[in-house]
Amino acid sequence: MHNLVKLAGRNIWRNKRRTFITSASILFAVFFSIAVTSIQKGTWDHMVDSIVHYHFGYAQIHKAGYWEDKTIDNAFDAARPLEISEGFAEVRQLVPRIESFALASYGTRTKAAMVVGIDPEKERTLTRIDTRIGTGSYFAQRDDDGAILAAGLAEYLKLNVGDTLVMISQGYHGINAAGKFPVRGIVHFGSPELNKQLLYITLEKAKWFYGTEGLITTLIVDTDAPDAIQKTVANLRQELNPEEYEVMDYKEMMPELIQAREVDTAGSYIILIVLYVIIAFGIFGTILMMLKEREYEFGLLKAIGMRTGQLNLMVWLETILLGFIGSIAGMLVALPLVYYFHINPIRLSGQMAEAYEKFGVEPLLPAAVDPSLFISQAIVIFGMITVLSFYPMLKIGALKPVSAMRS
């Protein structure tokens, strides 16, 4: 075996120019694929991440049926989920919210607003909302009786920090809800949907306002392991009676976003597949030339006692070595570049930037530096070369020393 590796290595070294051209084409394919998939993964991760961080979290727990019918009557007692979440190492905390609607008015203007009652401290670590306050300030204490408005909503109502907002709504089980809330701060949302209707009050005030008797509508799962969120969700479902609770991950809450990502990713996979097919033809051409040139040599090797299997292994090793040189070189070229754009994401401007901001996402294209991107390239090259080696194996199997050596 060691012997064959040495032989294979010398053989690919024998025709340096061909080795160079072939590995350069592999280098290009690997580099290009890594660059494309890395920017793509990085960008989508960033997009999902921002949406998740801005508002939804990676997973939520509600009363069963809440997602379909988001009424305050579907509020629930958080005690049981809070208790079982203690057993989940990756779950940092469960962040409670009351989410409902209210009519918000100031002066002569009135508008329907999405009211989110938050725990100021816990929300700070989850959505970092406090860092995005444009004018005014964040809630000073747990039961602060003020409100923080999305910029679009504040503008519509012609409200400023210090003004007092009036809200009326229907509370838990039909009770009347009414209250006055001085405006503490104004926060801008990239997403126009959120920007024109979102309004924060503290969780304590929301309980009081909607009269939920301590119940909440939403528990956000704040996790240390976002990549394993599906597993966490599955485990939470095990523990929580599905008749009473529903546990949803962000993919279930935002199916359109996930679908858009899949379509986009599939598009670039097609480009990469075409690229790899072209590269595969190049490598195949190399293999054909190599077979033709070395027919005599293969005949000789068989004549003096090298078995077909050993010859096949040698040829496979030669092509794998080519693939290996090309892939490693491609990775070495890609790594610093990808890393650079990971640290210094491309910042979009103009229309592209606006489009991003529409979805509430910072217009950045960061590159992902994920070992799986590199490993999958290695697997693709390895598989491709192994498949391509079937042809020389057939040829070598059928090769007869006498006729091979006559040529």
Added chain:
Amino acid sequence: MENNIVIKVSDLEKIYDETAVPVHALRGVDLEIRRGEFTAIVGPSGSGKTTLLNIIGGLDRPTAGKVEVDGNDIANLSDNQLIDFRKKHIGFVFQSYNLIPVLTAKENVEFVMLLQKRSKAERDSRTRELMEAVGLADRMQNRPSELSGGQQQRVAVARALAPKPAFILADEPTANLDSKSTANLLDMMARLNKEENITFVFSTHDQRVIDRARRVVTLEDGKVLSDHSRE
């Protein structure tokens, strides 16, 4: 001394029938070669020398007849069994390009022993011994492209001898050599034959080579025309 017979072919027929007109290359050849012989197979071009050597060497299969090599009937071996058989029993020297271009002379000689998984110590000592025997102990580290045609043929003989085969088959081993290299190679083969009792069977056109043989088998039109031994 029946067990001294290393090659025995009887009633050998070979018809090449992949061609438009089938060629009857061997028409009933009977031949016995004993251990220690130094035999030349001669005859005009197209008389079947190469065909005969290929069949004896297990590189080609006869259309009819029997081939026994070192006491084994090789007719019914599979392709891979034949490869193993060749590796163990037969040393080949071809007309030219005998060596693997990317390996040094030493590595070429060692190659079959590596395939046979011989120990490093055994390989090293045997390789040195053989390279000395063919007079090229100082060229062990050279690649084939750095050796003359005659030197390459001598390394090929060393390579063929490495696994201690029953005999060496050489199809026109001197065809591409000048007269000095031819003489050198034959001296060396004759010496190995005499001193180590190594059996050589070679085909040739060259009268000087024929003159050195101790037995001359003449083929014509696929048949043995004459068979002379001289001492």
